[in-house]
Amino acid sequence: MRSADHPLPSSAAAPGRIELARRYAAVRAGTLALVQPLSAEDQCVQSIPDASPTKWHLAHTSWFFEAVVLQPLEPAYQAFDPHYAYLFNSYYEALGPRHPRPQRGLLTRPPLAAIHAYRAHVDAAMQRFMATADDVRWQEATSLIELGLNHEEQHQELIQTDILHLLSCNPLLPAYQPGPPSTNSASNSASEPQWLAVAGDVRAIGHGGPGFAFDNETPRHQVLVHPFQIADRLVTCGEYLAFMEDGGYRQADWWLSDGWAAVQSEGLSAPAYWLAPDDPRAPAGHWQVFGAQGVQSLDPAAPLTHVSFYEACAFAEWSGARLPTEFEWEAAFDLPLITQMLGHCWQWTRSAYEPYPGFRARSGAVREYNGKFMVGQQVLRGASSATPAGHGRKTYRNFFPPAARWQISGIRLAKDTA
Numbered sequence: 349m350r351s352a353d354h355p356l357p358s359s360a361a362a363p364g365r366i367e368l369a370r371r372y373a374a375v376r377a378g379t380l381a382l383v384q385p386l387s388a389e390d391q392c393v394q395s396i397p398d399a400s401p402t403k404w405h406l407a408h409t410s411w412f413f414e415a416v417v418l419q420p421l422e423p424a425y426q427a428f429d430p431h432y433a434y435l436f437n438s439y440y441e442a443l444g445p446r447h448p449r450p451q452r453g454l455l456t457r458p459p460l461a462a463i464h465a466y467r468a469h470v471d472a473a474m475q476r477f478m479a480t481a482d483d484v485r486w487q488e489a490t491s492l493i494e495l496g497l498n499h500e501e502q503h504q505e506l507i508q509t510d511i512l513h514l515l516s517c518n519p520l521l522p523a524y525q526p527g528p529p530s531t532n533s534a535s536n537s538a539s540e541p542q543w544l545a546v547a548g549d550v551r552a553i554g555h556g557g558p559g560f561a562f563d564n565e566t567p568r569h570q571v572l573v574h575p576f577q578i579a580d581r582l583v584t585c586g587e588y589l590a591f592m593e594d595g596g597y598r599q600a601d602w603w604l605s606d607g608w609a610a611v612q613s614e615g616l617s618a619p620a621y622w623l624a625p626d627d628p629r630a631p632a633g634h635w636q637v638f639g640a641q642g643v644q645s646l647d648p649a650a651p652l653t654h655v656s657f658y659e660a661c662a663f664a665e666w667s668g669a670r671l672p673t674e675f676e677w678e679a680a681f682d683l684p685l686i687t688q689m690l691g692h693c694w695q696w697t698r699s700a701y702e703p704y705p706g707f708r709a710r711s712g713a714v715r716e717y718n719g720k721f722m723v724g725q726q727v728l729r730g731a732s733s734a735t736p737a738g739h740g741r742k743t744y745r746n747f748f749p750p751a752a753r754w755q756i757s758g759i760r761l762a763k764d765t766a
C-alpha cells in the first residue's frame with residue numbers, strides 16, 4: 349500500500365500501540381455518547397439526501413476500519429456480515445458497489461441492535477490487531493488507523509448536523525439535548541468588529557509539520573497574499589438580522605447570480621433554522637433559532653450559523669466587505685487579537701476547493717478520500733461547535749457545495765487594504 353515515492357505522513361511515525369489503542373477506544377466511545385439522546389426511530393430516518401441516518405453513520409464508520417485496516421491487513425479477520433460492505437460503503441468505487449445514498453433512510457433492517465453488535469465486532473478485532481500485528485503490518489496500519497479515527501470524528505460532527513436537520517422537520521421541534529431556555533435578550537449585542545491589518549507577503553500555506561493532517565492540506569507551498577484586513581470576530585446573528593431588515597433577501601444587487609436564483613426558487617428569507625416572530629410552530633413575537641437545545645430566542649451577539657456560501661457573499665457585499673480567501677484566513681490564524689477561529693462555526697471562504705500545487709492523493713483505497721471531490725465546492729476554514737475537541741486546526745480544509753446550509757457554517761469578513 350505504501351510506495352517509496354509516496355511516504356506515509358510524518359504523523360504516522362508510529363505512535364505507540366497502547367496510545368493508539370487508547371485513542372481508538374476513546375473516539376469510538378465518543379460516537380456512542382453522541383447517540384445516547386436519540387431513540388431508535390430518530391436513528392433510522394434520513395431527512396434529505398445530503399444527510400444520513402445516525403444508524404448509517406454508526407455502521408459506516410465501523411465499515412471504514414473493516415475495509416481499510418482489517419480486511420487488507422488482518423488475514424484472520426472474519427467479516428461480521430458480508431452484505432454490510434454494500435450497505436455501508438459511502439463512495440469508494442475501489443471497494444465495490446454500494447447502496448444509493450438517498451436511500452440510506454430506507455434501511456430499517458438491519459436493526460439498530462445489529463449495528464451495535466457490528467461496532468463491537470469491529471472494535472474487538474481492531475483491539476486484537478493493534479495488540480498483535482507484526483511490525484510490518486503495524487507500520488502499514490498506523491496511518492490508516494489514525495485516518496479512520498479522524499474519519500470517525502468527521503462523522504461525529506455529521507451525526508449532530510444531520511440529526512438537527514431531521515428534528516427540524518418535526519413540527520414539534522424537539523430538542524436533541526434539551527437545555528435551559530435562553531436568557532438572551534434583544535439588548536445583547538456584540539461590540540463593533542475590529543479590522544486587523546495583515547501585511548502582504550509570500551506565505552507558507554498548508555500542513556508541513558508533525559501531527560495528523562488530511563492529504564488535502566498538503567503539500568505546504570507558497571502563496572502570494574496581498575495586504576488585507578480581516579474582522580477580529582465572526583458575524584453575529586444581530587448583524588445578519590440587520591441585513592434582513594434592510595431587504596437583504598429582496599434585493600438582487602447583493603447576490604451572486606446562482607445565489608439569487610436559490611433565493612427565488614427556494615423562497616429563502618432567513619438562515620436555516622431561524623423561526624420568524626409569527627412562526628406557527630412556536631410563535632413568540634420575536635425571532636428564534638432552532639438548535640441542538642431546541643427553540644431558543646435569537647441572541648443578537650451570538651455568531652451566525654447555518655448560512656450558505658451565497659448568503660455569506662450577499663451579506664459581505666451588503667457590508668461593503670468580502671469573504672477572505674482560504675489563504676488569507678490561514679495567514680490571519682495567529683494574529684494576536686483575532687478570535688473565534690475554531691470552535692464556533694465553519695467559515696466560508698472565497699476559495700474554490702482545489703488541489704494544492706503538487707497535491708497527490710494517498711495511495712490505496714483511501715486515495716478517494718478527498719481528491720475526487722475537488723470540483724464545484726467552496727472551502728470552509730475553522731471548526732464548529734460540533735467539531736470534536738482537537739479535530740480542527742490552522743490548515744484544516746472543509747468543503748461543501750455553495751448552497752449547503754445544514755452544516756454549522758458562518759461568516760468572517762475581510763477587506764482589501766486600500
Ligand SMILES: [Fe+2]
Pocket residue numbers: 408438499503
Ligand atoms: Fe465517511
